[in-house]
Amino acid sequence: MSGIRIHNLEVKYDQVTALKDVTFEIKENEFLGIIGPNGGGKTTLVKAILGLIEPSSGTITVDHQDVMGYVPQMTTFDRQFPITVMEVILMGHLPKEIKIGHRFNEHDRHHAMMVMKRLKIEHLRKRQIGQLSGGQMQRVLIARALMNHPSILILDEPTASVDEKTKESIYRMLKELNKKMTVIMITHDTALMWPYLDRVIYINKTVHLHDQATNGKMTEVMDTCPIDWFIEGEKIQKELLIGKGAKND
Numbered sequence: 001m002s003g004i005r006i007h008n009l010e011v012k013y014d015q016v017t018a019l020k021d022v023t024f025e026i027k028e029n030e031f032l033g034i035i036g037p038n039g040g041g042k043t044t045l046v047k048a049i050l051g052l053i054e055p056s057s058g059t060i061t062v063d064h065q066d067v068m069g070y071v072p073q074m075t076t077f078d079r080q081f082p083i084t085v086m087e088v089i090l091m092g093h094l095p096k097e098i099k100i101g102h103r104f105n106e107h108d109r110h111h112a113m114m115v116m117k118r119l120k121i122e123h124l125r126k127r128q129i130g131q132l133s134g135g136q137m138q139r140v141l142i143a144r145a146l147m148n149h150p151s152i153l154i155l156d157e158p159t160a161s162v163d164e165k166t167k168e169s170i171y172r173m174l175k176e177l178n179k180k181m182t183v184i185m186i187t188h189d190t191a192l193m194w195p196y197l198d199r200v201i202y203i204n205k206t207v208h209l210h211d212q213a214t215n216g217k218m219t220e221v222m223d224t225c226p227i228d229w230f231i232e233g234e235k236i237q238k239e240l241l242i243g244k245g246a247k248n249d
């Protein structure tokens, strides 16, 4: 494993330039937070890293030994689809070329049980996904992503629509996983995430790095950041204050 290097990345969707002049590295075993405004290019960046979309120009270098696991936004899932937790998690272990009638073997099921135990969801294995809470569903999706033994885990807003207690438990679980893998997480959850992250990048078409944005040092970060971050940062700071009981005017 040797991290991810992104150089002069540009991604366009027809006339829309989603990312431009993006150059930075993600270090091995880092816990990186990606923040930024809606439409700023966060999902585009992780999809480019995953190889799901082709850059218009620039390069993304990932060590050939690295395996990536992806937890997409939960809204992309049809929760009414009749499938059990065990079946969803096993799908994380499907071969690249699926033959009709593919069956999972005992080894696959044993591995799925191990992953479920690690995430403390083994009691949910027979449950239909439509009967899960938001936090349980997120754990299931993370378990599915772990089935291929990733060295890099990428999550797109894993704590959207869950309560604060559940968010904290998901962050603690990701911090535990981060002992053995790089974790890259898109989040809008500025208030709770800071203590867990090594580094934050702010994306609004291009990237601003904030090495010191850890342990709640929001004010120091804002003192040193570029103007568009600062403007967005003011909003974030306001959210933090509102979270601590300040008045929302």
Ligand SMILES: Nc1ncnc2c1ncn2[C@@H]1O[C@H](COP(=O)(O)OP(=O)(O)OP(=O)(O)O)[C@@H](O)[C@H]1O
Pocket: 013, 014, 016, 017, 018, 036, 037, 038, 039, 040, 041, 042, 043, 044, 045
């Ligand atoms: N498939 C697509 N076709 C055309 N434009 C797209 C497509 N996907 C994204 N875009 C555009 O690219 C830009 C970046 O979108 P992206 O989804 O990467 O942002 P984001 O930061 O993840 O946003 P959000 O926080 O709302 O999820 C936006 O202007 C969006 O409208």
